[in-house]
Amino acid sequence: MSDGPRLPGVDDEDDEERIVCHVDADCFYASCERLREPELRGEPLVVGMGYEEGDTIGAVATASYEAREFGVESAQAISTALERLPRRAADEAGEVDEIEREETGHYRPVDMDYYESVAADVREILHDCADVVREVSIDEAYLDVTERTAWEVADGFARHVRDRIRREVGVTVSVGVAPTMSTAKIASDFDKPDGLTVVEPGDIREFLAPLAVDLLHGVGPVTARELREMGLETAGDVAAADPEPLVEAFGERGRELYDRARGEDDRRVEPKGDPKSFSRESAFAEPVEAPDPKYELIETLAGAVADRAQREGALYRTIGVKAVTPPYDVNTRERSLPGPIDDPDLVDRIARDLFTEFETDPVRKLGVRVANLEFVAADQASLESWERSEDGSATDSAGQSTEAEPEPIRDDRSAGQSSLADFS
Template structure:
């Protein structure tokens, strides 16, 4: 594949051969809550803030599909959501908001936003995505682009995409929808085409035909304000935009008008590129049922430690922090970590530290374990000597100021975050979109909050 410049609107054979997957989790926060509380499956679930009696301000972060049938939507004021779907607790005569006229089927389950928990689940999804593709662009906590050109072929692309969805469902327990297309923008639209648990493949030569009948507000990067402006110009569908003279679009929207025209025609030369270097690497493994015996837990820690260290070596990364994760019933996430005095590359040390950190959970029932290396450095210089760093670490511990262990709640570095809830912010056209578009377009199932808390990146467990 070549990375040279391309003329606008010209699609090369190389572009035609690219296979891009857009993976988008379905009602991610609600799905995570159902992992923690299986009894919520099939029930209306709303994740948000401000729903307790006496609260006056809050917003819906996400609503399950069952809750949407009552008119509850992402980014909606919590007061509006409660009018459409009262809390299940309102059936209790002792509840402050008790309503004797309510029936159980008219109520839903409300849960607070728990980003630490959601990010731990996102980390598991992230590991599968990186295992399925060498090139992954993580857009937010619940979506990512994959370039799988070197992993599959168009003849079997649908089977490869289904492999991704099946692995995530089987190993993590949440559902995702996947769109496959030769371009990022078409793949993004395709992933929304058949939610939930959808799979839509748009093959080379079919992109423009696929886009043509879609309403303009379904075009990638178009929110309600832009859609309204396009309709005022007499453009109702992507096909209308593709067939029009681009000059009026440029006059109305500037450079972005040309981009809208190109995208409506299926032209998108962007490549899937990772968002900078990763902050950490982690691997996790779940047991079929909670395990109390120490031996199988330590065996798994050893295996995961070796896998994480191997990946760091393959990526040319040094690390300053080693951590472990233990998930205890019902779904309590516990993490411990130890910081080193300098960056190292030493698989044996990762194994020793991970084993030592895990001793706290040796006798506890554990349903899932994980190992992580963090505070990564990528450099061409010779890697640090284990003996040198470990010797210094021992000396510093003797002096009381060396390596440190922390609970993740106190010592975990904060995850990076992306702004924008409905339209991802990974390209120039999305960044230039008006604030009105970004805040208004929140009804397609994306987990969204009224602040940036709901859009942390797909991070390793924290």
């Protein structure tokens, strides 16, 4: 066991069984929309594209549990969703009678910038609660918490993670805990929404056996149908089957299905390569207009980001800021540097400069980010180590040329969509 933070009562005995948490947000996009429109809570809500008048192509990105009761599902054609759950006229103005209210729902467009801002807050908590985190998508991640807890108190640890996300961010997640990644994934789906399921090492086969084959990790509708045609209805059936016909039918994936139905999965939770950026964000209790509190927060966030980069041994070429203004408009600015640096003072100065245009605007949340990372074992550089030769090329402090035409410093609006790892 490590010397890191642990729950009270955890001893130091070695335990070969990993403790893996799978954290999966419940209808994440819908939950985000309810953060900025609390009146949508408890109402059928569909987040998607193509429902506006005149649109001909679209799909459902996510549907709240209330909307799913009408047969609306993720990835469904928006035209089908509208047939099953017509759009509520009250979205435009006025009240609706009770009959229409019971038979209609709310529709909202996809707003990835906003969802990623919320996801960054969740991700910050996950990294605070675990030494190893693997982000799978914007709304789910695996955590290896073997060094943070023990099976005797794993239930309480997982509840702490779930409740902290709900309390500090405002969205609900379901958490599955198991010795393997595949079983933890199944466990997180077992009791949605706001669920918590712990499968201890000796209970895996008993937990999996009665589950329909559809619920096995990696089994979609087509594979489930083929398994049933082979007479395999449950995970227990797959676990008890001869693996050879499975391999013949599905190739190597057949062996994987067989192993996972038996609870066997030797994969370890590992991050997806080196991170592409480091960032920190913080929200105000209410939108703030006065410049001083905002610049003070910028200074704090810049210091935290630069400190993390130093601890991780990372140099960075890009520095950026985020300002979220009411209602939830996400504004980002960034500046690229001639070469990779490690300079906390420069992070602070550039972040302040980039934020200038928002200093009198009401701001709900601020963020500071460093990106275009390089992980090196050599001495880290500061901006002062980059000098210009007479021909304008960049040289390091030893006089070695680094670029014939160094990239000019520029300010850009962020383009495209970022991942969960991007502003976190």
